Amino acid sequence: MPPRAHARVAGDKHPNRRSGAAHRTGGLQHDNTRHTTRFTVIGNHLAQHPELSLLAIGLGTHLQSLPNGAPADIKTLAARFPEGATRIAAALRELEAHGYLRRERVRTPSGRIVTRTISCNQPAAARRPTEGASPAARAPREPRAEHTPRGSSGSRASREPRGRLLPAVPRPECHVPALFQAATDLLADLRRHDSRLLLSADDTAHLAPGVAAWLERDVTPAAVRRALTADLPPEGLRRPAALLAHRLAAQLPPPAPHRAPATAPPAPVRYPMRNCDGCDRGFRSPHPGALCRDCRTDLQEAA
Incomplete structure (x- = not known):
């Protein structure tokens, strides 16, 4: 005699059925372990930035993980990563445009000009003004002139979103x-x-x-x-x-075209002193046995 059929387990109590969102999607799941050493805190505003490329996000994360004083020039980064100098330079420009990176050229006490790279982990946070660097200011991100139409009231401005950065500005080569x-x-x-x-x-x-x-x-x-x-x-x-x-x-x-420094005019040639063969007057001439100007004039008139 065949065994009795088991009663069907209904609803979410079925052993092969997962509850919640896990059975509805095959999306990302996390298997996380808490870090206790050698970790860097990265904000989601960088990791999930809507405008930065994946390379720029990864490079920004790498720069924030480096200690102070670590080399961060294009040559060093190109030797570290396989993307090459051109793509790395483009990613650095992206980070600079969005405030995650500042590059300043400063003069050392010895007179040498070096490039200082500054990584910013929170560009949108209010920063105190520092020498040669500007604080974050709240303003619209889009690079366009904003104005209030005629006849409008001030209530429209009060509804504008706040906390956005001013557009980036160029920086001088030397401070x-x-x-x-x-x-x-x-x-x-x-x-x-x-x-x-x-x-x-x-x-x-x-x-x-x-x-x-x-x-x-x-x-x-x-x-x-x-x-x-x-x-x-x-x-x-x-x-x-x-x-x-x-x-x-x-x-x-x-940049202004390079102008070569003005050179001083050549010094006039000073010929040696000689005595005129006609009147024994002293004068300067490149040729020995020459006549002075007066004797040459007399000779031409006599001819």
Whole structure:
């Protein structure tokens, strides 16, 4: 006689049926062990960045794991990874554009110019101003001029999202304090030319490296001022610092052409002193036995 059939186990109590989301999807599952040594904390804003490439995310993670003083130039990274110098350079530019990386050229006490690479683990966090570096400022990410349409009320501005960074600005090749001071003075003076360009201290500190990069390329302060204030929208500017940051980056002129130092004119040739064969007068001449100018004139007239 055949054995009795077992009653069917209904619902989620079936032993081969998993409960929850695990039986509905084959997505990622984690098998994690807590780190106690040799680990780096990486923010999801980098690991899941919506605009950075996978190479840039990986390179940013690698840079944040390095100790202070570790070499981070393109040559060293290209020797460490198989992607090559071109792709690594592009990834570094991505990180720099989104605030995860800053590269500054500084002069050492011995007079040598070196590149200092600074990795930022939280670009969106408020930072204190440091020498040659700008603090994070809140402003729209998109590089476009923003203005308030005529007849609109201030309630629209209050609904704008906050906490976004100003567009990145170029940086000078060398950190020269006098150049940064001139850039800061130029930005603070813009309000005298257009009252809408009244900038905060944080905005000025963010924009100053961009103006310094222009001044470093032999652009006069008057030309920089014209580039920043020309053709402004007739409506009221809602975030003037975002517009100025975009102009500083988009209209950056090329470096000034190299000019060879002016050479001194050749020294005049001084011929030796000789005595004229006609009148025994002393004069300078390259040829021995020559006549002075007066004797040559007399000889030509006699002929």
